[in-house]
Amino acid sequence: MFADIDTLIQGQPVMAILRNMEAKRAVELASKAWDLGIDLVEVPIQTADAVPSLEAVIKAGAERGKPVGAGTVVSAEQVQQSLDLGAAFTVAPGLDEEIVGLCRSAGIPHLPGISTPSEIQAAVRLGCTVVKAFPASVLGTEWFKAMQGPFPGVSLVATGGIDASNAASFLQAGARTVAVxxxxxxxxQLDLIAHILAARRKPGNDGPGHDQ
Incomplete structure (x- = not known):
């Protein structure tokens, strides 16, 4: 298991989110992501009927040595469920001190969601230096650029409304990882994402959003 989110996203400019998919389809798209070079996959479990999809993708990921995370984790029960299924990390839409603490106690990396400077500051106080900026498309690329000034030590994962047409723009604006x-x-879109992956992983890429 990874020690923290920072280590988990190291060298990972793109993360896949497989929401509202039945298990077979989720595994198919997870395999597409892995074949493309996207090692990070998240399966949200906002409803109970999404749990079988998470379980199936975790099993498929284990066979390929890929970490699979549980998304939309907003309760203690979901934290435990994620642990029981073998999720490598958890993701939340917002910042919840209880969830952060439970995940830390359990030793599972957690990626909390934020959308304001105040929430980033609160996340840092809780020891979270990698946060999910959501909804990224609403916040916009200029917001990502602006956050680098007051929070140079915080890494942002751009989530919400990201696709192949704007992923590169968010990475250039300062996002460390984008979620599609x-x-x-x-x-x-897969072809464009492949080009983005190749460009971000070139040696010596020291532009905004590079791994720190």
Whole structure:
């Protein structure tokens, strides 16, 4: 298991989110992501019927040595469920001190969601220096650029409304990782994502959003 989110996203400019998919389809798209070079996959479990999909993708990921996370984790029960299923990390839409503490006590990396400077500051006080900026498309690329000034030690994972058409812009604006969902089902977008991955992983890439 990874020690923290910072280690988990090291060298990972793109993360896949497989939301509202039945198990077979989720495994198919997870495999597409892994084949493309996207090692990080998240399966949200906002409803009970999503749990079988998370379980199936975790099993498929274990066979390939890929970490799979549980998303939309907003309760103690979901934290325990994620642990029981063998999730490598958890993700939340917002910042919840209880969830942060439970995950830390359990030794599972947690990625909390934020959308304001105050929430970033609160996350840092809780020991979270990697946060999910959500919804990224609403916040906009200028917001990501602006946050680098007061929070140079915080890494942002851009989530919400990200696809192949704007992923590179968010990375250039300062996001360390971008999370894509429906783009994985579109072969044309997959080609663009492949180019983004290749560009971000070139040696000596020291632009905004590079791994620190």
């Amino acid at each position: 969902g429906s783009a994985l089902a579109d072969d044309r």
